[in-house]
Amino acid sequence: DQWNVSLWGKRRAFTEHVEKLAELVSEKTNGEFTLNISYGGLSKNKENLDGISIGAFEMAQFCAGYHRDKNPSITVLELPFLGVTSLEQEIELSMAVYEHPAVVKDLARWDATLLMPSPLPQYNLVGVGDAPKTLADFEGLSVRATGGIGKAMETVGAVPTSMSASEVRQAMDSGIVKAVSFAPHAHMSFGTIENGKWWTTNLNPGTVNCPVVVNTLALESLSDDHRDALLSSVDEALDHYVSHYNGQTMEAWGPALEERGIEQVTFSDTEIASFKEAAAAPAAAAWIEENTKRGLPAQELYDMVTGKIAAAN
Amino acid sequence: MEPIDIGLIVSGGMLVLVVLGMRVAFAAATAGMIGLIWIFWAKFGYDPDRFGKAVTVAVKTAGQVPHSKISSQALSLIPTFILIGYLAYYAGLTKALFEAAKRWLAWVPGGLAVSTVFATAGFAAVSGASVATSAVFARIAIPEMLKIGYDKRFAAGVVAAGGTLASLIPPSAILVIYAIIVEQDVGKLLLAGFIPGMFSALIYGLLIIGMAMTIKNFGPAVSGFTWKERFQALPPALPILVVVMTIIFFVYNPFGGDAWGTPTEGGAIGAFVVFLMALYQGMRWSELKDALLETAKLSVMIFTIIWGVLIYVRFLGFAQLPNAFSDWITSLEMSPMLILVCILLAYAVLGMFMDAIGMLLLTLPVVYPAVMALNGGEGVSAADATFGMSGPMCAIWFGILVVKMAEFCLITPPIGLNCFVVAGVRDDLSVQDVFKGVTPFFLADAATIALLVAFPSIVLWLPGQV
Amino acid sequence: MAGSSLVLSDDSRLSQIDRSLYRLEQVLALVSGLAVFSLMLMAVVSVGGRNFFNQPLPGYVDWIEQAMPLIAFMGIAYAQRDGGHIRMDMVVGALKGRVLYLVEFITTAVILLVVVLLVWGTWSHFDRSFDFAMPMWSTDSSIDIGLPIWPAKLLAPVAFSVLSLRLALQLWAYARAIVTPDRAPVAIPLIADAATQAAMEAEHVSGRDE
Ligand code: NA
Ligand code: NA
Numbered sequence: 001d002q003w004n005v006s007l008w009g010k011r012r013a014f015t016e017h018v019e020k021l022a023e024l025v026s027e028k029t030n031g032e033f034t035l036n037i038s039y040g041g042l043s044k045n046k047e048n049l050d051g052i053s054i055g056a057f058e059m060a061q062f063c064a065g066y067h068r069d070k071n072p073s074i075t076v077l078e079l080p081f082l083g084v085t086s087l088e089q090e091i092e093l094s095m096a097v098y099e100h101p102a103v104v105k106d107l108a109r110w111d112a113t114l115l116m117p118s119p120l121p122q123y124n125l126v127g128v129g130d131a132p133k134t135l136a137d138f139e140g141l142s143v144r145a146t147g148g149i150g151k152a153m154e155t156v157g158a159v160p161t162s163m164s165a166s167e168v169r170q171a172m173d174s175g176i177v178k179a180v181s182f183a184p185h186a187h188m189s190f191g192t193i194e195n196g197k198w199w200t201t202n203l204n205p206g207t208v209n210c211p212v213v214v215n216t217l218a219l220e221s222l223s224d225d226h227r228d229a230l231l232s233s234v235d236e237a238l239d240h241y242v243s244h245y246n247g248q249t250m251e252a253w254g255p256a257l258e259e260r261g262i263e264q265v266t267f268s269d270t271e272i273a274s275f276k277e278a279a280a281a282p283a284a285a286a287w288i289e290e291n292t293k294r295g296l297p298a299q300e301l302y303d304m305v306t307g308k309i310a311a312a313n
Numbered sequence: 314m315e316p317i318d319i320g321l322i323v324s325g326g327m328l329v330l331v332v333l334g335m336r337v338a339f340a341a342a343t344a345g346m347i348g349l350i351w352i353f354w355a356k357f358g359y360d361p362d363r364f365g366k367a368v369t370v371a372v373k374t375a376g377q378v379p380h381s382k383i384s385s386q387a388l389s390l391i392p393t394f395i396l397i398g399y400l401a402y403y404a405g406l407t408k409a410l411f412e413a414a415k416r417w418l419a420w421v422p423g424g425l426a427v428s429t430v431f432a433t434a435g436f437a438a439v440s441g442a443s444v445a446t447s448a449v450f451a452r453i454a455i456p457e458m459l460k461i462g463y464d465k466r467f468a469a470g471v472v473a474a475g476g477t478l479a480s481l482i483p484p485s486a487i488l489v490i491y492a493i494i495v496e497q498d499v500g501k502l503l504l505a506g507f508i509p510g511m512f513s514a515l516i517y518g519l520l521i522i523g524m525a526m527t528i529k530n531f532g533p534a535v536s537g538f539t540w541k542e543r544f545q546a547l548p549p550a551l552p553i554l555v556v557v558m559t560i561i562f563f564v565y566n567p568f569g570g571d572a573w574g575t576p577t578e579g580g581a582i583g584a585f586v587v588f589l590m591a592l593y594q595g596m597r598w599s600e601l602k603d604a605l606l607e608t609a610k611l612s613v614m615i616f617t618i619i620w621g622v623l624i625y626v627r628f629l630g631f632a633q634l635p636n637a638f639s640d641w642i643t644s645l646e647m648s649p650m651l652i653l654v655c656i657l658l659a660y661a662v663l664g665m666f667m668d669a670i671g672m673l674l675l676t677l678p679v680v681y682p683a684v685m686a687l688n689g690g691e692g693v694s695a696a697d698a699t700f701g702m703s704g705p706m707c708a709i710w711f712g713i714l715v716v717k718m719a720e721f722c723l724i725t726p727p728i729g730l731n732c733f734v735v736a737g738v739r740d741d742l743s744v745q746d747v748f749k750g751v752t753p754f755f756l757a758d759a760a761t762i763a764l765l766v767a768f769p770s771i772v773l774w775l776p777g778q779v
Numbered sequence: 780m781a782g783s784s785l786v787l788s789d790d791s792r793l794s795q796i797d798r799s800l801y802r803l804e805q806v807l808a809l810v811s812g813l814a815v816f817s818l819m820l821m822a823v824v825s826v827g828g829r830n831f832f833n834q835p836l837p838g839y840v841d842w843i844e845q846a847m848p849l850i851a852f853m854g855i856a857y858a859q860r861d862g863g864h865i866r867m868d869m870v871v872g873a874l875k876g877r878v879l880y881l882v883e884f885i886t887t888a889v890i891l892l893v894v895v896l897l898v899w900g901t902w903s904h905f906d907r908s909f910d911f912a913m914p915m916w917s918t919d920s921s922i923d924i925g926l927p928i929w930p931a932k933l934l935a936p937v938a939f940s941v942l943s944l945r946l947a948l949q950l951w952a953y954a955r956a957i958v959t960p961d962r963a964p965v966a967i968p969l970i971a972d973a974a975t976q977a978a979m980e981a982e983h984v985s986g987r988d989e
Contacts, residue, residue, distance in 0.1 A: 002356075004631070010682075040678065041630025044381045046922075050907055054373040056353075056631075069913070069920035069927070109918070140833055146923045159833055162840045162923040164386050166493050167575050170500050175571025176829070191498075293914050334871035335886040336864040343893045376900015379935045383851040384844040392815040392850050393822075574826045581822030588819065605812025606805070609854040613811060614863050616851035668865070727867035737863075744868065 001226055003218065004057035005037045008045040013185050013249045014118055015039075017241035018061065018212060024233035025226075033226040035059065049213070053110040058218040061118060063210040065147050072291050073106035074098070074114075076301045077209035079287055080152040081280035083309050084207070087242045090119035093308055094209060100304065102297050112213040116234050119242070120183045121250075122204035123149055127179030128172060131198035131265050135275055144168055145181040152205045152279035153181070165190055172196070183207065184253045185245075193256060198263040202272060205279070316352060320632035323348040327625065331666055337728060338614075338621035341671070345624030346375050352631045378627055379620040386577055387493040388619070390441060390486040391670075392612040393580045397587055398445030399604040401436070401553075404591035407449050409549035410435050415457070416546045419535035423525030425461060426471045426532060427518045429454040433475030434514040437482035439556040439587070441489075441580055443669070443723055444611055447476030447731040451738040463532040469742050470724075470750025473731040474517060474757075477720035480669070481510030484560050484583070487669055487716055489576055494677045497708045499576050500564050501776040505709045508775055509717065513761050520757045556586050565779070611734070615670065622671035626678075635679040642683040649687040649699045656680060657718055657762065664722025668730050672719055684711050706773050713772045714765055721758045724751045786861065787965045793952055797860075797966035800945060804857035807941065814849035821846075838924030845921070848931045852938035856945040862968025876960045883967070884953040891946040894939055901935035908932050 005022070007015050015037075022035035043051040048060035049070050064074045077097060084090050094117035097103055107114055125143065132138055139157035143150075150160035161177050169191045171177050180192045187193050219227065257264065267275075284302060291298035327344035331337055349371035357363040401407050414432035419425050433450055440446045450472045458468035480487045483503035492499040525531045563579025566572045574582065591601075629635060645652055664672055685691050688698050688707040695703045702710060723731040732747040765771055788794040821843065825836035836842070858864050871882060908919035909929040917927030952966040 036633070038630060038633075041633075041635060042627070043377070047377050047381050050377055050904065051374070053907060054377075054903075055370050056374045066922055067919050067928075068925055069908075069917045142829070142833070142835070147925075150923070159829075159835065160837075161829065161835045162838055163575065164493075164840060166496055167386070167499065167577065169498060171575055173500070174566070174575075176574060190496075290914070295912075330886070330889075331867055332870055333882060333886055334866050334868055335890065336859075336866045338864055339890040339893060340866075342897070343889055346893050346896060372896050372900040373903045374900075376897060376902070376904045376935075379852070379897070379901055380848055380904060380932050384847045384931065386840050386843050389818055389843050389847060389850075393818055396815050396819065573830065574822075578822045578826050581819045582826055584819045585823050602809065602812075605816060606808055608815050609808040609811035609850070610858055610861075610863055612815065612850055613808070613852070613854035613858050614865060617855055617858070617864060620851070666867070727869050728865060730865060733865050745872070 001033045001222060003033075003035045003059055004042060005035050006042040006048050006051055006057045006060040007037060008040045008048075008061075010039055012189070013241075013245045014120070014210070015061070016244045017116065017118065017237040018059075020240040021230075021233050021237040024236060025229050028229040028233065029226055033222075033229060049110045049112060052112045052213055052215050055111070055215060055217070057215075059115070059212065059214045061210060061212045063208045065208045068147075070110070071106060072294050073100075073103040073296055073301065074209055074211065075148075076287065076291075076298075076305055078148055078206060079280070079302075079305075080148055080206040080283050081204070081276040082206065082305065083204075083313060084122070085313065087119040087121065087245060089309075089312055090207070091117055091238055091242070092312075093305060094119065094211070096308060097301065097305060098211065100301060102301065106296070107213065108216065110213075111216050113216045113219055115212045115214050116238055118210040118212065119238075119245075120185075120207045120210070121245075122207050123181045123183055124200045124203050124205075125179040125181050126187050126192045126196040126199050126262070128175070128195060128197050129178050131263050132200075133265075135267070135271050141179060142177045143179040143181060144171065144177045148283060149181050149205050151283060152275075155278040155282070156275055168192060169194070181205070185249045188249075188252070188256060193260055193262060196260070196262055198265050199257055201264050201266045203267065203275070204272075205275075314355060316355070316632040317634060317637050319348065319351050319355065320629055320634040323351065323628065323632075328666065331728070337666075337668070337671075338617040341618070341621040341625040342375070345378075345621075345626075345628040346371065348625070348628035349374055349631065352628065374627065374631075375624045378624045382620055382623045383616055387490055388616075390484075390489050390577055390580050391615055392608060393584050394441035394484070394486050395445040395611050396604070396608045397556075397580070397584045398440050398442060398449050399607050400584060400587040400591050400596075401439065401556075402449040402452065403596050403600050403604055404552075404587055404594050405549070406439075406553050406556075406587065406590065407432075407436060408453050409546075410553055411450070411453050411457075413543075413546040413550040415535065416538040416543045420538075421522055421525075422534055423521040423532055424534040424536075425454075425458050426463065426468070426521045426525075429458070429471050430475045430478075430514055430517045430521065433472070434478045434482060434511065435550075435553065437479040437510060439484075439553060439560065439583055440479045441484040441486040443476045443479045443487075443720060444615070444730050444734050445476075446479040447473050448607070448611065448734045448738055450475060451735045455735075455739060458532065461533060461535065462530070464750070465742060466746045466750035467532075467753075468750065469732075469735050469739065469747040470752070470754060471521070473724050473729070473735045473747055473751045474754035475514075476731045476734075477723055478510050478514055478517075480716055480720050481506040481513060481713070483507055483510075483564065484576060484580055485716070486580070487673070487719060488712065490670060491673060491677070491712045491716060494673065495681050495708055495712070497705065497712070500572075501705075501779070502709055502712050503564055503576060504779065505713055505772050505776040506716070509713050509761070509765055509772055512764070512771060513717070513758070516757045516761050517754060520753060524753060552590050556583050556590075559583055559586050615668070615730075618668050618671045619674065622667075622675055626675055629675075638679050639683050642680075643686050652687060653684065653700075654766070656684065657714060657766070660715065660718040661721065661725070664718060665725050666728055667722060668728065669719035669723055672722060673715065677715070681708075681711070700769070702769060702773065706769075706777070709776055710765075710769050710772050714762065717758070717762055717765065721755075721762070724748075724754060724758075785969045786967065787963050787969070789963065789965050791965060793948070793955060794965040797948060797952070800856075800941075800948060801860055804854075804860055804941065804945070807938070808854035808857040811850050811853035814846045814853070818843065818846055818850075838921070838926065841921035841923045841926050845926060845928075845931050848934040852934050855938050856942040859942060859945050859949075860968070877957055880953050880956040880960065880964070884950060884957065887946055887949050887953060891943060891950065894943050894946060898936050898939045898943060901932070901939060905929055905932040905936060 048062040098114035288298040330340040354367035411432040414428040418428045691704040726748040736744040829835040956964040
């Protein structure tokens with residue numbers, strides 16, 4: 001078998017699990033089953049689910065927040081202030097959600113089967129100008145933050161501004177936005193730390209959920225050996241991803257901040273608690289209401305996610 | 314058959330369709346569609362029962378491309394810059410600019426043609442679209458040149474070539490698109506285009522003066538403007554400076570404060586300023602309607618090429634051609650500079666059959682990483698780099714070279730958008746006429762490109778200052 | 780007119796349909812022009828709001844992405860009618876009479892076939908984003924403020940359907956020109972040299988359209 005895999009951008013920490021998966025599958029099947037990984041050649045990242053549904057390729061990665069209406073069920077994992085503390089926990093939580101029948105059904109509309117997540121750490125802000133000392137300092141601060149994180153920032157008086165990721169650097173350099181919210185690897189690759197002056201270490205408003213999916217029919221029509229080779233490699237691929245992200249990316253992150261003399265802003269527990277109170281509950285309530293309308297057991301999904309986190313922490 | 318072979322055969326087929334006179338956008342879409350069907354059917358082992366399935370998958374895959382690729386903020390610059398061009402025409406700005414250039418510069422040999430070049434260069438500072446620049450100056454400059462006895466083909470050629478300056482001198486839609494494709498700093502790239510753009514204008518001017526001095530009955534110098542008349546011509550052209558300043562403030566605040574917005578917003582705000590000026594000049598709905606219709610027409614022909622080519626690019630992705638090409642380039646055992654020159658030559662050949670943006674979309678995903686690898690990688694320092702410049706600087710330098718090549722392809726036969734547009738404006742000129750008239754400017758462009766390759770500091774000095 | 784060619788008209792049924800369709804195409808092209816104009820206004824609102832009221836236009840990028848298909852697709856048949864889509868005319872420019880119209884017929888037929896396939900493909904792209912059972916009928920939404928995307932996706936099959944009509948009409952016109960190559964060919968864009976020639980001949984035969 002030959003599978004085409006649609007990723008985007010270039011090979012980076014965010015794609016290491018797929019690269020590892022390809023390596024393992026080929027090894028286990030003596031090269032009889034190969035994954036041909038394409039970075040952007042097969043589809044635009046926002047259309048990867050469409051490509052899976054068409055049957056143009058067999059495996060793809062995407063982020064739930066790119067298109068909430070395509071995959072409402074998994075956007076529960078993108079709610080602000082869920083309180084996930086590690087990549088390992090993000091994986092465990094994602095996998096549990098991916099196995100929920102309502103979620104399976106949601107993705108089945110695209111003939112997609114969820115294979116594994118691409119866990120990312122919590123987003124935080126890199127900014128220019130005076131570093132905020134308290135949440136009150138966010139009042140009127142223009143910040144590039146999309147979707148749910150933008151809504152969360154709005155609750156403390158920040159002004160969310162939208163622009164494409166490639167314009168972010170220019171917008172920050174020229175003062176159109178004073179702060180940008182990304183995961184660390186994106187702060188490094190989009191260059192926001194080049195001129196940034198401060199970084200929030202513990203705002204942790206949330207993250208994005210980016211699963212890897214396979215075309216269900218393609219998965220079913222694999223021979224038992226090949227399907228086994230694929231499914232049995234997922235855990236090892238994820239282990240590799242986590243050690244790579246925690247190792248190379250997060251190891252580079254601290255020094256990258258220090259090298260550039262970027263001030264690290266840490267908010268007090270009470271500040272974070274009041275931010276969370278202002279942002280988390282309304283966002284969750286809105287999410288539950290909207291997705292109940294979509295016919296999802298939204299309350300149940302939300303309770304499952306928060307319950308698992310509460311149990312772990 | 315291997316996917317790569319399918320890729321090569323279908324690409325050959327596309328060239329045949331183009332030569333047969335099929336509209337380029339649709340030739341590319343046709344090739345892409347056939348290629349996708351072939352690739353998927355090959356994947357199904359050419360099973361006759363699954364041919365229908367292959368067609369379905371291919372058609373649906375191709376059907377994603379138009380909407381998904383067109384819905385982009387970066388591409389929104391193309392129509393707004395085209396709108397600036399037509400609104401400026403109706404606001405009388407282009408005419409005023411041309412008049413000022415004429416009174417100040419037309420005394421040199423070949424004066425009116427030289428004035429046209431510098432008027433287009435000046436207009437380039439508000440226009441980011443080459444085709445629109447050529448389209449509006451074709452209406453203003455060609456009649457004046459014909460009046461005093463220029464060869465009509467040459468007059469058309471001057472306008473077609475002068476239009477290309479709009480994509481080097483900032484603002485520039487095509488430079489922004491390059492920056493987005495390769496993920497580099499938009500502001501620095503725009504800045505980097507300024508000196509090469511002025512440099513191109515200067516070389517065009519010198520070429521015309523040289524021709525005027527050697528060719529009989531070329532077109533007389535136009536002298537006799539008094540200093541008073543010269544200064545009188547300036548105020549009507551001044552509003553253009555307002556637009557230029559507005560756009561500059563959106564890219565970079567010269568007083569050190571914050572810029573007012575992003576370059577994409579700057580283009581739209583520039584159009585708004587010109588719109589207000591046109592209103593002030595008494596533009597009516599019927600004129601605005603004409604401007605909007607012409608903007609729509611030029612935009613749609615460019616966008617149709619863009620999605621047509623991208624369907625073909627999508628097929629190439631499935632045929633794994635980009636990877637193969639990239640591997641091949643980096644495995645070549647030639648000097649990196651020779652490889653770079655070969656790449657530029659390949660652009661010249663490819664550019665004959667492509668439009669500028671289509672060509673960049675087609676090639677950059679493959680060629681750009683290869684060039685960066687040649688230089689020693691994206692993060693390489695100037696000291697360790699093959700071309701003696703850091704990764705980001707190499708990205709800027711190569712960007713300007715590629716955009717200059719793309720501009721070159723706007724005036725080369727058989728498919729040169731600027732020449733089509735000029736011929737479209739003038740009923741008395743065929744496309745072939747314009748191609749004949751523009752030929753001397755190939756030499757000027759070749760010289761410019763050679764100098765930019767030999768002396769990268771022409772490109773890199775200005776962006777190095779910020 | 781950018782890259783336009785001469786299109787002749789007379790009082791035949793074909794030419795009448797041509798002119799009616801042209802009016803529709805013109806309206807659609809004007810919609811596209813107005814969409815460009817709206818891009819400009821949106822930038823004014825966004826920049827003004829941000830700089831003077833500290834309130835940028837929410838979802839500015841999302842709105843731009845919604846406007847782009849209007850600009851990119853709506854004028855496509857208008858441009859095809861006037862011969863505005865560029866091509867290499869060195870070979871066809873050397874042909875005359877029946878041979879010319881035959882080559883044009885063949886390339887136009889291929890385009891029609893591909894455009895019909897694209898109507899299907901772009902429709903299915905729309906269809907995947909649309910579901911009557913969902914809030915706002917939406918199964919695909921924009922990244923920032925969650926606008927439904929199906930209206931923008933629907934524009935492609937709509938515009939391509941109009942283009943299919945135009946191409947079918949041109950096929951009819953080319954077929955007529957093949958059968959009666961001596962009549963002034965109506966409803967098709969004439970290439971440069973042929974156009975000047977035909978314009979002279981046509982002066983006392985028929986009026987020039989626009
Ligand atoms: Na320009
Ligand atoms: Na060309």
